[in-house]
Amino acid sequence: MQSLSNRKKVLEQKPMNFWERIYLPAIFKGLSITIKHFFKPIPTVRYPEVERPYSKNFRGQHSLKRDEEGRERCTACGLCALSCPAEAITMISAERQKGEEHLYREEKYAAVYExxxxxxxxxxxxxxxCPKEAIYLDGPHVTADYLRKDFIYGKDKLVEPRFDYKDEHEPTA
Structure with missing residues (x-):
């Protein structure tokens, strides 16, 4: 068996020539790289003055959609929460009251959606x-904030704004 001292290899360094000893070629090579990058266009986007263009398949902030009549599409089936690998979605379902069942197609709705x-x-x-196509990742990017509780988005931030669908279908005079 060989001892450890016998297994060590001695690395031989060749002596440096005159140009390597004065380091001028290395300095000029470094300066040439710096000057080359100095004249390249700047990749930084001056946000928020200039917005970067996003691709068609950009996944931004979540939004809960409404149907053609302005009702929320979500029926609180819970499939989105089950499919989420990060377990980021919390949902509590509720049933509609007897007086308002005729206004909606579904009996259940998401009372809490976070x-x-x-x-x-x-x-x-x-x-x-989602079987009802109620949730999409088509919003803007998620904004920065200071508190952790402000990153829990409820229905107030997720449901798309309601606008009067009846006015759209009425003929204009």
Whole structure:
């Protein structure tokens, strides 16, 4: 068996020539790289003055959609919460009262619908799992904030704004 001292290899260094000893070629090579990058266009986008163009398949902030009549599409089936690998979606379902059943197609609705944006990985599985096409990742990017509780988005931030659908279908005079 060989001892450890016998296994060590001695690295031989060749002596440096005159140009390597004065380091001028290395300095000029470094300066040439710096000057080359100095004249390249700047990749930084001056946000918020200039907004970067996003691709068609950009996954932004979640939004809960409404149907043609202005009603919420979500029926609180829970498939989006089950398909979320980060477990970022919390939902509590409720049943409609007897007086308002005729206004809606479905008996159930999401009384509470929350997404923890700090946990969300924007994978889009909730969007694919929804049978009613109620949730989409088509909003802007998630904004910065200072408190963790402000990253829990409820229905107040997620449901798309309601506008009067009846006015759209009436003929204009």
């Amino acid at each position: 997404i923890n944006m700090l946990r969300c990985i924007f994978c889009g599985l909730c969007e694919e799992a």
